[in-house]
Amino acid sequence: MTVDLEKVNSIIEKYRDDREAFIALLQDISAEYRYLPEEVIRYVSEEIEVPVSRLFSLATFYTSFRLEPRGEHEVQVCMGTACHVRGAPRMLDKVTQKLNIKPGETTEDKRFTVETVNCVGACALGPLLVYDGKYYGKLTQWKIEKLLEGSNDEDDQSS
């Protein structure tokens, strides 16, 4: 896969003079491509003259950086303590069964990526999942069914 390096150049220019802004730089790249493509990392390393190993180390250290392409929709199931006791494991099972993937994976058609997170700070709404940045609380299996069956075009379903 080839990526458009034009955008990367402008990001690099932004941090050109700041030798300590590698994380910010990676964040910008991540925001642009929704993951960190290997060739972009290698290109950046050459441009800013920093060993690839250092960028790779950062990219693997922080969970917010991903080295694999993401699905079109991101599903994050909260596994925090409050959600857990309110049945988050069953909700996660429902999601993974429905999409037929394990947490951390992306469906073959690249539509969904499922992840677990440890508390998103909305414990009163548990069990809870975050779908493309939007919170869906007081989950039931039926709600998940509806959500994943493409009813995501509908407006606010959060409760």
Added chain:
Amino acid sequence: MVSITINGREIKTDQEDITLLQLARSEGIGIPTLCFHKALLPYGACRLCVVEVTGGQNTKIVNSCAYPVREDGISVQTNTPKLKQIRKNILEFLLARCPEIDMVKKMASGLGVKEKRLPEKSLPEDQTEECILCGLCVRVCGEVIGKEAISFVHRGAEREVAAPFYSQSKDCVGCTACHFVCPTGAIKVKESGNKRFISPWNTEITLVTCEMCGISFAPENSGEYLQAKLGLPAEWLKLCPQCRRKVAAETMGKYDFTSRNVILKK
């Protein structure tokens, strides 16, 4: 001049920037370490070098490898029951991580670890953990070689040392300094023909072949790197050290032992 006591013995030093570990060792007081190497900066990862430092009313536990000797009159203990227990605990963790490594086993029994309280690290069958994450390889590559071809990747339980993207490292010059400093033998180097393989980094290095005798002797890119770094003549990569010596001897002449003179050839 700073004067301190280590295990009751008074020791004076006027060396600046000397660490407790260096001072103790220079006085023949042994402190165990795993992540320390005299060619590298202190790292403080293994915590085996912990000592008790008492200054005034306070006693604190510090890692001696990174503790500079600056305060006059401090008293240092290197082997109290508390420190022994800390070291034993560390070795228990290491033993649970690397149960097959002789060096770890030896050190553990030497420090008095008897039973295994912790479950061993679970890995797929026929695999054993050999790396203790001391970081010597990473640091020697960056600090001494100046390449940073490898680094720590991931974190927590998944932390390991790897080449970028787990594939052939473009920065690696094949010097095998990482293999040299590794205390556990986790870094394996194989050579066959004019190739050198460094297994944990999935890296393959081409070696230069001597123009005279035909043996492969030095990694291509490390030769070029050193040549540029040290300003060596371009010919130095053409001959292996033995052949270079031979050529030098032939061109320069021979040493005559009776007259103690070098007889130069024409």
